[in-house]
Amino acid sequence: xxxxxxxxxxxxxRIYALNGINASLKERVTTLIGRNGxxxxxxxxxxxxxxxxxxxxxxIEGLDILRETKRVRNIISSIPQESQLIGILSPLxxxxxxxxxxxxxxxxxxxESKDALDxxxxxxxxxxxxxxxxxxxxxxxxVAMALAAKSxxxxxxxxxxxxxxxxxxxVWSSIxxxxxxxxxxxxxxxxxxxxxxxxxxxxxxxxxxxxxxGSLLSTFDGKMRAEKLxxxxxxxxxxxxxxxxxxxxxxDEFIKKGYDIKRIxxxxxxxxxxxxxxx
Amino acid sequence: MNPKxxxxxxxxxxxxxxxxxxxxxxxxxxxxxxxxxxVTIFAHGSxxxxxxxxxxxxxxxxxxxxxxxxxxxxxFRIQIRIQDLYxxxxxTSQDYMFALSLSYLVFSLPGIVLYGVLGAYLKVFSLGSAxxxxxxxxxxxxxxxxxxxxxxxxxxxxxxxxxxTAILSIIMTVLPPTFYPYTDLPMNLIYVLSISPVTPxxxxxxxxxxxxxxxxxxxxxxxxxxxxxxxLGRKFIRWRE
Numbered sequence: 190x191x192x193x194x195x196x197x198x199x200x201x202x203r204i205y206a207l208n209g210i211n212a213s214l215k216e217r218v219t220t221l222i223g224r225n226g227x228x229x230x231x232x233x234x235x236x237x238x239x240x241x242x243x244x245x246x247x248x249i250e251g252l253d254i255l256r257e258t259k260r261v262r263n264i265i266s267s268i269p270q271e272s273q274l275i276g277i278l279s280p281l282x283x284x285x286x287x288x289x290x291x292x293x294x295x296x297x298x299x300x301e302s303k304d305a306l307d308x309x310x311x312x313x314x315x316x317x318x319x320x321x322x323x324x325x326x327x328x329x330x331x332v333a334m335a336l337a338a339k340s341x342x343x344x345x346x347x348x349x350x351x352x353x354x355x356x357x358x359x360v361w362s363s364i365x366x367x368x369x370x371x372x373x374x375x376x377x378x379x380x381x382x383x384x385x386x387x388x389x390x391x392x393x394x395x396x397x398x399x400x401x402x403g404s405l406l407s408t409f410d411g412k413m414r415a416e417k418l419x420x421x422x423x424x425x426x427x428x429x430x431x432x433x434x435x436x437x438x439x440x441d442e443f444i445k446k447g448y449d450i451k452r453i454x455x456x457x458x459x460x461x462x463x464x465x466x467x468x
Numbered sequence: 469m470n471p472k473x474x475x476x477x478x479x480x481x482x483x484x485x486x487x488x489x490x491x492x493x494x495x496x497x498x499x500x501x502x503x504x505x506x507v508t509i510f511a512h513g514s515x516x517x518x519x520x521x522x523x524x525x526x527x528x529x530x531x532x533x534x535x536x537x538x539x540x541x542x543x544f545r546i547q548i549r550i551q552d553l554y555x556x557x558x559x560t561s562q563d564y565m566f567a568l569s570l571s572y573l574v575f576s577l578p579g580i581v582l583y584g585v586l587g588a589y590l591k592v593f594s595l596g597s598a599x600x601x602x603x604x605x606x607x608x609x610x611x612x613x614x615x616x617x618x619x620x621x622x623x624x625x626x627x628x629x630x631x632x633t634a635i636l637s638i639i640m641t642v643l644p645p646t647f648y649p650y651t652d653l654p655m656n657l658i659y660v661l662s663i664s665p666v667t668p669x670x671x672x673x674x675x676x677x678x679x680x681x682x683x684x685x686x687x688x689x690x691x692x693x694x695x696x697x698x699x700l701g702r703k704f705i706r707w708r709e
Contacts, residue, residue: 237556240709258708259558267556273548275481277488282480289473290557318488334553344556 190215191236191342191372195245198231198394206231208394209245214372216386216401218364221374222455223391229374230270230346232391236372237267237344249342266291266338268331270346270374276320280311280330283319287334298337305337306330308363325352332360336367345373349380378455390458397462405458413437414457415448422446425460432460470563477567482574496536497579499637500528503647516679519592522583523677524646524670529579530605531646531666532637533572534612540568541620542629545706561707565698569613573606580605592677600676604669604690611665611693612640614701621704639664646670651680662686665693 191214198207207228221229234240236247238258247254252261274283281302288298306312309329314322319330328351335343348364349357357380364371364384375381381388382402390397398405412434420431434457435443440450486493504521511517545551554564587593593601616633623629644667650658661667668686675682 234552238708239552239555262556262558265556267553269549269552271549272553273550275544275548275550277485278480282484286473286477286480287553287557289476290470290554290559290563292470292558295472295476331553 190251191219191247191249191370193232193236193245193247196232196235196242196247197244198228198235198240199243205394207235207242210391210394210396212389212396212399214370214387214389218371218373218385219387219389220381220385221372221389221391222376222378222381222459223374223397227391228394229391231394233267233344233346233372233374234269237265238262239267239269263292264340265342265344266335266340267344268335268346268348270350272331274319274322274327274330277318279316280306280319280322280333281315284330284334284337288337291338291340301337301339302333305333308336309333309359325356328352329356329360332363336363340369342370342372343367345371347374347376349375349377378459382455388455388458390462392462398458402455406453406455408461409434409453409457411437412453413440414451414453415440415443416451417446417448420446420448427460434461470559473559474563474567474570478570478574480571481568482571482577485571485575486578493575493578496529496533496576497582499532499641500525500579500583500647503528503642507647515590519587519590519677519679520649520674521647522587522590522592523673523679524648525583525586526576526580526601526605527608527646527666527670527673528641529583530573530576530608531612531641531669533576534569534609535616535637535640536633537568537572537613538616538619538623538633538636539629541617541705542623542626545620546623546626551705551707555707561702561705564707565614565617565701565705568617569609572613573609576605576609587677592679594677597676597678601673604672604676607690607694608665608669611690611697614694614697615665617701618697618704621706640666644670645674649680650674650683662689665690665697668693 193210193212196207196210199205221232223229235242236254238254238261249261250264254261284302285298288301289295306315309332311326311329311333314326319327332348335345349360352360361383385402387401388405389399415433415435417431419429423431423433425432444450504525507517507521584593619632644661644664645653646666650671668690671683671686674680
């Protein structure tokens with residue numbers, strides 16, 4: 190379990206990236222969602238001991254991230270959002286180095302790396318200079334690192350950004366096979382819905398909402414989303430798109446008015462909280 | 469301390485880089501070899517002048533490769549964020565810095581061997597001088613790469629790093645008595661130039677090969693600089709921000 194206790198992060202120029210966040214992340218897979226700059230990456234970097242909070246702290250499986258950093262690092266793996274491979278080294282070499290940094294022996298690191306690369310269909314590229322891989326393949330190598338590390342807690346910051354649909358499914362299936370606790374960030378609602386047991390929505394350094402996916406969506410039970418460009422009736426208007434949440438028995442009425450009808454999904458949690466995802 | 473990680477990192481990032489990107493190796497050898505060529509022409513083949521240029525060659529190669537580490541360190545931290553990946557593991561900032569420093573030393577090995585062969589052929593280096601020279605080169609790698617980590621830590625944008633390292637590389641290798649006898653300079657100036665770790669290293673090597681008097685105070689300066697720059701490097705590497 191991860192307990193976040195009043196974490197604040199203030200960067201230069203007095204900008205608050207996180208504004209006294211408190212939360213208990215109890216489920217196996219938690220997804221942090223929010224716009225760019227909402228504070229998701231800052232929170233992940235603090236929890237995974239890469240960044241000091243300005244105030245507050247957190248515990249991971251009972252270990253304090255500030256006072257017990259070494260022990261925390263023994264049980265976590267973190268794949269940063271913007272990490273890229275060293276172009277001149279191969280995926281296998283870089284995975285081996287990463288696992289050795291985590292305490293694996295050279296032989297064990299090599300074997301685990303090969304297995305993980307195989308799982309993500311990257312085995313044939315294991316010895317190629319990373320510069321020759323596609324963007325999606327490079328991203329998958331990082332996911333393979335997290336898989337191979339087999340840590341009890343894994344932080345994945347936008348693990349599938351830049352991947353083609355097939356690669357995304359491969360990554361999802363690998364994540365699903367993990368038994369570790371996973372904290373991930375994503376821009377894809379579909380991904381959050383597919384993988385998470387709970388979702389935390391962050392905006393401007395604050396938690397907007399947090400809970401199991403089902404319970405968050407239950408507020409929309411019996412409703413559908415109706416959308417129309419320049420529509421007159423709306424609960425929310427984004428640019429020129431009118432969005433109205435309607436009871437299911439009013440679907441025909443809104444179709445006649447020219448509205449498109451859509452099923453409720455995690456996008457609607459965003460929209461209803463006044464937060465719009467950029468993607 | 470994770471010596472296995474350090475050694476593997478140095479092997480992969482020092483040795484494999486030579487095999488996969490030999491142009492970098494040629495580039496790192498070009499300045500000292502060009503200076504050796506110029507010295508040979510201007511000194512009309514004087515063995516004494518050439519021997520100073522040969523004694524300074526390994527120093528210049530190690531210093532240039534290590535200061536270029538600022539570009540690596542900044543690139544790894546700011547651009548490709550590999551440093552972040554390692555922060556959340558069991559290695560310490562010291563392991564990471566040692567690994568990078570050692571990789572620069574490994575990358576410098578072909579140049580050191582080339583100069584070693586030339587120096588042995590021209591009787592500049594002897595078997596007895598090899599070990600102390602290697603010791604000086606190791607200390608120089610540590611000091612200059614830590615200086616590189618300090619520079620990298622101070623940078624907010626990657627763009628400036630290549631310009632800064634190119635300038636420093638020239639200043640650090642050409643101004644100090646790397647390729648000429650240190651006794652050509654007033655002693656006071658030697659101590660002023662010792663602000664660059666290349667100066668005590670070059671003075672020591674000239675003493676070790678018997679071309680100039682051995683100045684033991686330079687060993688003290690080099691050791692002191694190693695300790696100070698290592699401590700500062702740890703602070704500036706921005707391991708856990």
